[in-house]
Amino acid sequence: MMAYRLLLVDDEDKILSMLENYLGQEGFETARASNGREALEIFRQQSFDLIVLDLMLPQVNGLEVCKEIRRFSEVPIIILTAKGDEIDKLLGLELGADDYVSKPFSLRELSARIKAVLRRSKSSSAGGSSSMAIANLRLEPARFELFVEDNPVALTPTEFKLIFSLLEHPGQVLSRLQLLERAYGDIYEGYERSIDTHISNLRRKLEKAGSRLGIKSVYGIGYKVEKEGNGHEDIS
Structure with missing residues (x-):
């Protein structure tokens, strides 16, 4: 069975490395981007099952990245937001994000959220039902x-x-x-x-x-x- 491929987008190298290491141990394949423009370029060139997207990004912010991706793809998106920043959470959901995790977050929580969103996207929990x-x-x-x-x-x-x-x-x-x-x-x-x-x-x-x-x-x-x-x- 092929591993799920995740695109991790954050402007902090330390966070990206931490996510790559932990999620790699969880069986995911990952690619990284450190700004919004790079994220869009990578996403257009490669195939991913889910995006973990920080909202505070240089060049193109996370909300704009989410909005642009939703123009041509329904890939699941989990946004990372500052703790208590409810406006950004709402905007992200309105633009089509599937879930959010507030910083600081636990790696276990983020992994659980990723798996839950992927189950909704890929599993046949509803798929066995008739039309x-x-x-x-x-x-x-x-x-x-x-x-x-x-x-x-x-x-x-x-x-x-x-x-x-x-x-x-x-x-x-x-x-x-x-x-x-x-x-x-x-x-x-x-x-x-x-x-x-x-x-x-x-x-x-x-x-x-x-x-x-x-x-x-x-x-x-x-x-x-x-x-x-x-x-x-x-x-x-």
């Missing part, structure tokens, strides 16, 4: 594909897991915590509200594709899917 069709939307779990009117809609692994969970329970309200557990497995410490950002991204993609299925907010509880849904107001 689902509601309104003009069709989900093909075995192929990790979503269609609206037979047109494909590109989703990140986290977005796919969320829409899969909602479609499994049409009309049923799922709480943020339930969605978080389904999206992240047993690695979901602390940031329940990140689900709101992923749901907003999902809504935007579905609306742009012309979906007749809406994701409705249920005040104080969570979300559910409805045909011809127009309950798009955000909740607190």
Whole structure:
């Protein structure tokens, strides 16, 4: 079985070396980049299964790197942020990152997050299920594909897991915590509200594709899917 390939992006050589050593022992293959421009060049030239991306980068910052990569790839991205910098976390998730880890972080935690995101991206936990069709939307779990009117809609692994969970329970309200557990497995410490950002991204993609299925907010509880849904107001 081939090892997963990771692109590690950070402007501190000490951190990159530490990550390479630890993740190498965990069985991952790695490449490194120390600035945003180099990261984009390497990513365009090589194939990777996941990117670990620091946001504070020279030349091109991490948010711009994330935004550019999402123009042409749905590769999973885990962002590294300064502790307590919630704005950057939200921006990263809005731009399509799948998860975040705050600095300083433990190597064990980062490795666990990487494995959790890769499971969502590569495993067939949803893949054994048959296709689902509601309104003009069709989900093909075995192929990790979503269609609206037979047109494909590109989703990140986290977005796919969320829409899969909602479609499994049409009309049923799922709480943020339930969605978080389904999206992240047993690695979901602390940031329940990140689900709101992923749901907003999902809504935007579905609306742009012309979906007749809406994701409705249920005040104080969570979300559910409805045909011809127009309950798009955000909740607190």
